[in-house]
Amino acid sequence: DYELCEEWGQLYPVPREDLINLHREHLLHLLKIGDMEKALQLLQRIEDPGVCLAISEQSLDQHPNLAASHFLADYLTAHFYASLTTARRNEIQALYIGSKVLLTLPELSRVNYFHLSSRPLLMLEQLLMNMKVDWVAVAVQTLHQLLAGREIGFTVEDIDNLLSKYAEKALNFPFTLKEKRS
Numbered sequence: 001d002y003e004l005c006e007e008w009g010q011l012y013p014v015p016r017e018d019l020i021n022l023h024r025e026h027l028l029h030l031l032k033i034g035d036m037e038k039a040l041q042l043l044q045r046i047e048d049p050g051v052c053l054a055i056s057e058q059s060l061d062q063h064p065n066l067a068a069s070h071f072l073a074d075y076l077t078a079h080f081y082a083s084l085t086t087a088r089r090n091e092i093q094a095l096y097i098g099s100k101v102l103l104t105l106p107e108l109s110r111v112n113y114f115h116l117s118s119r120p121l122l123m124l125e126q127l128l129m130n131m132k133v134d135w136v137a138v139a140v141q142t143l144h145q146l147l148a149g150r151e152i153g154f155t156v157e158d159i160d161n162l163l164s165k166y167a168e169k170a171l172n173f174p175f176t177l178k179e180k181r182s
Contacts, residue, residue, distance in 0.1 A: 002026035006045075016051065023055045031059070031068035043075065053080050060092070066114060070099035093152040094118055100146060104138045121154050121162060128166045136163075 005022050008014075014022075023046060030039040046052040053076075060072040073096035081089065098117040101124075102110050116123035120143060127136045140159060147156050 002029065020051055020054050020058070023051070024058050027055060027059050028062065028064060028068070031064050031071060034067065036067070036071055039071065040075075049080075049083075053083055056080070057088075060095070066099055066102055066110060066117065069095060069117060070103070073099065090153040091118065094120060094154075097143065097146045097152065098123060101139045101142050104142050105135055109135075121158060124159065125162060125166075128162070 002022070002025070006026070009019055009022065023042065027039055027042055030036075030042060043052055043056065046055065056072055056076050056079075060069065060076065063069065064072070073092050076084070076092050077089075077096060084092065095118040098120040101120055102113060102117055105113065113123050113126065116126060124136065124139055124143070127139060140163070143159055144156060147159075
């Protein structure tokens with residue numbers, strides 16, 4: 001049905017907003033069923049870069065599943081980096097990095113942290129608070145690799161400070177140890 005509507009739009013004038021809505025719904029449908037190849041082909045068929053940007057951003061703002069969010073954040077960064085404001089660029093890159101970190105977690109646990117995908121530092125803090133030390137190790141390694149040469153609103157030093165803060169709390173004893181007397 002989407003393809004028929006797309007053909008109709010090529011034959012008759014369709015208002016820009018209706019065209020954006022059609023392509024956005026088609027893109028979200030393709031991403032929902034996991035057909036990234038057809039989603040990419042759909043985006044490449046759109047001749048007007050402004051329409052393509054609007055479709056991609058609106059789709060991302062609808063918070064699709066993890067794979068779709070990762071795909072859209074990657075696409076927007078790769079094709080429209082210069083067209084985005086600095087704040088939006090940081091937001092999209094944070095979502096890309098957060099989704100990449102989520103993909104390092106065990107599959108069944110991802111749903112528990114998906115709501116934090118656009119806030120990787122908060123996700124890392126949540127993992128620390130939940131005592132998921134092994135997951136934190138993998139997440140920190142992934143973050144260090146992804147942050148190399150990027151500016152997204154936080155740095156490697158911010159990660160190190162967070163880890164130091166929680167390491168200090170882990171060693172903080174609220175009481176004094178008493179020696180046993182024989």
